[in-house]
Each structure stands twice: as C-alpha cells, then as structure tokens.
Amino acid sequence: MPASGQNTIVTYPGGGGLALSIRLELQESMRSRWFHFYAAVFFGLMVLLALTGISESRVLGFTGLSRLLVTYIQITMAVLPLFILVTTARSLVGDREAGSLEYMLAFPIGLGAWFWGKFLGRLVLTVAPVAAALLFAALYGLALGHGVPWIHVALYSALVTALAACFLGLGFFLSGMSRSTEIALGISLMVWLTMAALLDLLLLSVLIKTQIHPDLVVAIALANPLQTFRTASMILFDPQLILLGPASYVILDTFGVTGYVVWALVWPTALGLAFALLGYWRFSRGDLV
Amino acid sequence: MIAIENLTKRFDKRPVLDGLSLTIAPGDRIALIGSNGAGKTTLFRCLLGHYRHEGAIARDGAAPQRRDSLFLSRVAFVPQLPPPLRMPVGELVNFAIRGAGADRVVMDKVAGRLGIDLDAVWRQPFYRLSGGQKQKILVTVALGRPVDLMIFDEPAANLDPGARSAFIDMLAERAEASMLIASHRLEEVAQLVNRVIELDRGRVVLDDSVVDRLKAGDMRRCVVRIREPHLPFARALASWGFAAAAGDTLFSGSIPAAENFRFLGMVSRYGSIVEHLSVDAGGIARQ
Numbered sequence: 315m316p317a318s319g320q321n322t323i324v325t326y327p328g329g330g331g332l333a334l335s336i337r338l339e340l341q342e343s344m345r346s347r348w349f350h351f352y353a354a355v356f357f358g359l360m361v362l363l364a365l366t367g368i369s370e371s372r373v374l375g376f377t378g379l380s381r382l383l384v385t386y387i388q389i390t391m392a393v394l395p396l397f398i399l400v401t402t403a404r405s406l407v408g409d410r411e412a413g414s415l416e417y418m419l420a421f422p423i424g425l426g427a428w429f430w431g432k433f434l435g436r437l438v439l440t441v442a443p444v445a446a447a448l449l450f451a452a453l454y455g456l457a458l459g460h461g462v463p464w465i466h467v468a469l470y471s472a473l474v475t476a477l478a479a480c481f482l483g484l485g486f487f488l489s490g491m492s493r494s495t496e497i498a499l500g501i502s503l504m505v506w507l508t509m510a511a512l513l514d515l516l517l518l519s520v521l522i523k524t525q526i527h528p529d530l531v532v533a534i535a536l537a538n539p540l541q542t543f544r545t546a547s548m549i550l551f552d553p554q555l556i557l558l559g560p561a562s563y564v565i566l567d568t569f570g571v572t573g574y575v576v577w578a579l580v581w582p583t584a585l586g587l588a589f590a591l592l593g594y595w596r597f598s599r600g601d602l603v
Numbered sequence: 604m605i606a607i608e609n610l611t612k613r614f615d616k617r618p619v620l621d622g623l624s625l626t627i628a629p630g631d632r633i634a635l636i637g638s639n640g641a642g643k644t645t646l647f648r649c650l651l652g653h654y655r656h657e658g659a660i661a662r663d664g665a666a667p668q669r670r671d672s673l674f675l676s677r678v679a680f681v682p683q684l685p686p687p688l689r690m691p692v693g694e695l696v697n698f699a700i701r702g703a704g705a706d707r708v709v710m711d712k713v714a715g716r717l718g719i720d721l722d723a724v725w726r727q728p729f730y731r732l733s734g735g736q737k738q739k740i741l742v743t744v745a746l747g748r749p750v751d752l753m754i755f756d757e758p759a760a761n762l763d764p765g766a767r768s769a770f771i772d773m774l775a776e777r778a779e780a781s782m783l784i785a786s787h788r789l790e791e792v793a794q795l796v797n798r799v800i801e802l803d804r805g806r807v808v809l810d811d812s813v814v815d816r817l818k819a820g821d822m823r824r825c826v827v828r829i830r831e832p833h834l835p836f837a838r839a840l841a842s843w844g845f846a847a848a849a850g851d852t853l854f855s856g857s858i859p860a861a862e863n864f865r866f867l868g869m870v871s872r873y874g875s876i877v878e879h880l881s882v883d884a885g886g887i888a889r890q
Contacts (some may be wrong), residue, residue, distance in 0.1 A: 334702050338690075338698060345689055413682065414687060417688070418688075419651070420675065422676035423672065425670060
C-alpha cells in the first residue's frame with residue numbers, strides 16, 4: 315500500500331499517462347467477466363483439441379502439431395474477431411453512458427494517452443490467451459515427441475496479433491462513433507457478419523451468380539481481413555494452397571508465399587490502426603461524455 | 604483564473620448554456636445554484652473540457668485547446684453521481700496518486716474525518732460501496748490532491764450529517780483553493796462561499812458577490828422573531844452577539860456583510876420556527 319508524503323502536482327500528459335492508462339486497462343479488463351470467458355474459451359479450446367487427440371489424426375496430409383494448429387487457428391478466425399468487436403465496441407460508449415468517463419477524464423491524463431492506453435492494453439489482453447494457447451500446444455507437442463514448427467507458432471502469433479489489432483481498431487472506431495451501446499453492438503455485429511459473408515466460398519458463389527468481374531472478387535478477398543488471415547494461416551502449412559483451388563494461382567503469382575504472409579500481417583494491422591485513428595479523431599473532436 | 608465569454612452549448616439545437624459569461628478569480632468560493640436543467644453540470648463539463656462548445660473559456664496558464672492536462676492537474680472534481688467504477692478503492696486511490704499527484708497521507712486524514720477507513724475498503728470494488736461511501740471516497744480523492752480549483756457537483760448529497768459537517772469544515776480549511784460548488788441547498792454551503800451565482804436556462808441571472816460589497820466595518824442590522832422560545836437557536840444567535848427580547852422570541856443584532864451567507868445558512872437550520880427575518884441591506888430593510 316502506498317504512503318506518500320509528497321504534495322506536488324504531477325501530470326502525465328505524455329508517456330507516463332500512456333503507461334498509466336495501459337495499466338488501468340489491463341487491471342480493469344483482467345477483472346472483467348468478458349476476459350475470463352474469453353481466456354477460458356481460447357485456452358480451453360486448445361486444451362480440448364490437444365486432449366481429443368486431433369494431433370494424431372491425419373486430414374489432407376496434415377498431422378501432428380501442424381494439424382492441431384491448423385484446426386485451432388481456423389476456429390480462432392471465426393470467434394476471435396466477434397469476441398473483440400462485441401467487447402470493444404461497447405467500451406468507450408459504455409463508459410460514457412455509465413458516467414465513468416466523466417470522472418476519469420477529469421483527471422490530468424492526456425486524451426491520446428487515455429485512448430491509446432486502452433487500445434494497447436486490450437491488444438495485449440486479447441493476444442495473450444491465444445499466444446499462451448499456442449505455446450501450450452508447442453510444449454504439448456514436445457512432450458509427445460512431435461517436432462515443433464516454431465516458426466509457424468511465431469507466425470501464427472503474429473497473424474493473431476494483426477487480426478486482433480484490426481478488429482480492436484474497428485471496435486474502438488465504432489465505440490468512438492456511437493452514441494449508445496446498442497448501436498455500437500448492432501453495427502459491430504453487422505460488420506462481422508459482412509466480413510464473414512465475404513469469405514471465399516460465399517464470394518465464389520457471388521462470382522458465379524452475378525458475374526462480377528473476377529478482379530473485384532479478388533480485391534474483396536484481399537481486403538477482407540478475415541480472408542487474409544484465413545488464407546495466410548493455410549499458406550503456412552500448405553505453400554501450394556492446394557486447399558484453396560484455382561484462386562491460389564492469383565495469390566502465388568501476385569504475392570508469393572512470403573509476400574502474402576507479409577500482406578496478411580501488414581494489411582489488417584494498418585487497417586486496424588487507421589480505424590483506431592479515425593475513432594480517436596472522432597472521439598476527441600466530439601463531446602467526450 | 605478562468606474567464607468564460609459567451610459560452611453556448613446546445614443539445615439537438617436546444618441551448619443548455621446560452622451565451623454565458625463569467626469570470627472566476629483566485630480565491631472565489633462560488634455556490635452555483637439553479638433549478639434542474641439550469642445548466643450547472645453542463646457548465647462544469649465545459650470547464651473540464653468534456654464538451655465542445657461555442658464561445659471561449661480562457662484558463663489561466665493553460666493552453667487554449669478544449670481540454671488541457673496541465674489545467675486539469677490543478678482541478679479536483681466530484682461528480683453529481685458516483686461513477687460505477689469496477690476497480691477496487693485501492694486502485695482508484697493509487698490512480699489518483701500516480702496520475703494526479705494525490706497524497707496518501709492527506710487522503711487518510713480526509714477519509715478519517717469523513718468517517719471512512721481507506722484500509723478497510725481498500726480491496727472492495729468501488730461500485731459495490733454504498734452511495735455515501737462512494738461519495739466519501741470521491742471527496743477523499745479530491746481533497747487529497749494539491750489543486751487550486753475544486754469543482755463539486757452536489758458533493759454532499761449522499762453524505763450523512765457528520766460527514767457533511769466535516770466536509771464543509773475541510774473545504775473551509777482549504778483557504779488557498781477556489782471553489783465552484785453546485786448545490787440545490789444553498790444553506791448547506793452558504794457559510795463557505797463568498798459568491799453566489801444562479802443559473803436559469805443557461806444564463807447567469809444572479810451573481811451576488813460578497814467581496815464586491817465587503818467594506819471594513821460594513822454591518823447589517825438584523826431582526827429575527829421566532830414562534831416560541833428555543834434554547835439552541837437563542838444560543839446560536841447569542842454567539843452572533845444578538846440581544847434577546849419578548850421572552851426570548853425576538854432577537855436583534857448586527858452581522859458583518861461578509862458573513863451574510865454564513866448567518867443565513869445558520870438561520871435556515873431553524874426555518875420551521877422563524878416567523879420573521881429582516882436584514883437591513885444598504886439602509887433598506889428587506890423582509
């Protein structure tokens with residue numbers, strides 16, 4: 315417990331404020347039910363997959379730890395963005411509605427430090443359970459005598475971080491823009507559904523049905539962070555993208571394996587940061603409470 | 604210290620603050636009164652930089668932008684309704700220490716006088732405290748900070764009489780700080796303030812400054828008549844040097860002009876037995 319005899323005015327408009335805001339967000343989130351549930355789901359899922367012996371199965375040539383990671387990462391793609399969007403979209407607007415923002419923003423902490431501290435704190439917390447689950451899988455594989463594809467574990471962690479940054483940015487943007495929690499949640503669900511709807515299979519059916527120009531379809535696929543994550547996670551274990559079919563020629567000819575992985579890391583991160591910047595701009599320009 | 608000029612804040616085109624102009628000088632202790640919707644809370648939020656607004660707010664030593672951390676480091680704020688913070692009390696206290704220069708030793712003393720033990724509630728989530736406990740913690744955090752402006756929005760609403768009295772005493776002890784206190788109960792803060800500002804529909808309709816009228820030796824003649832003899836009231840008036848007559852039901856005396864609010868605050872506590880009160884203001888007896 316602190317005991318201070320100092321009686322000086324301390325302000326943290328810069329870096330100190332950012333550290334304070336990150337710390338506050340970490341503490342706040344680690345107490346919240348959404349984080350407990352989120353961590354339990356993502357870590358528990360890996361434990362469940364490992365214990366059910368999925369690493370011993372062989373599907374389309376994948377077996378061992380690779381098989382485990384591929385399965386896990388595909389499930390992650392479906393659930394992680396929704397989780398992040400729903401919990402983040404109501405963060406700022408929820409604090410505003412509850413009156414917490416009025417009180418906390420009366421403290422001498424810079425608005426930028428406050429906003430970006432919350433963003434970074436959430437990023438750490440959303441990535442941590444997935445990274446921990448991947449590490450667990452690697453250690454589990456070692457214990458079973460499997461070879462551990464460390465580079466893939468690292469790249470998967472980086473891909474998850476990029477995906478998390480993307481949807482966190484989107485969530486903060488929606489939260490900064492919305493005037494009520496209901497609207498923020500509604501829009502975030504619509505955004506997630508749209509992105510999920512534009513995944514490759516549905517996109518192919520749209521292409522066939524409506525005869526949209528193929529370049530537009532490819533552009534949509536490349537711009538959809540869910541799709542880039544999905545394809546990049548496949549390309550790591552299936553460099554020829556046999557699972558993807560003819561579309562793989564476009565990816566491999568245009569990007570190559572390394573190029574596409576870089577794209578899948580950079581694009582969602584840039585998109586998330588752009589949305590977060592827009593969210594901050596809107597948040598700081600409007601009424602804060 | 605603060606110069607507000609032509610401040611206007613609209614919600615859905617409806618002005619809540621309507622061309623409000625005001626200056627707050629160092630040492631001003633202002634009671635901000637007005638009915639619900641008069642614009643008190645909106646004024647506070649504009650001062651704290653929470654709202655976009657039209658017009659100008661010049662804050663002494665602060666940058667001209669809407670929200671300035673340096674200015675906020677000199678301001679303590681207690682909101683009308685305690686926020687539903689999920690953090691434990693200890694975390695809030697630590698945040699105030701690290702982020703706003705609050706002093707733990709001072710906070711312990713303030714909390715003690717308000718009747719709450721910080722160590723006892725240290726690990727309790729703030730939102731699970733009772734309304735009064737929350738208010739005490741917020742007041743503790745505010746008074747634990749070395750600031751020169753205190754903005755309190757109905758600060759004593761949830762406090763028990765003992766804590767309310769201690770709170771008023773502690774504010775009175777902070778002679779170096781300016782204060783802006785919104786209250787529906789003027790009698791509660793009357794003894795503390797030297798200026799009363801009344802807002803109505805976003806405009807200043809009364810700016811009564813004791814300081815303006817204060818002259819050395821300026822006294823007000825006052826007569827009070829009560830329904831029946833009442834010993835505590837008689838004692839209170841005797842402490843002001845009033846003489847009793849008509850079987851301890853009629854009192855007359857003089858009060859210093861600067862003590863006007865404090866005197867009226869004291870009298871208001873006995874409002875139910877007061878039948879007549881007159882204070883001679885500038886030679887004209889007002890009844």
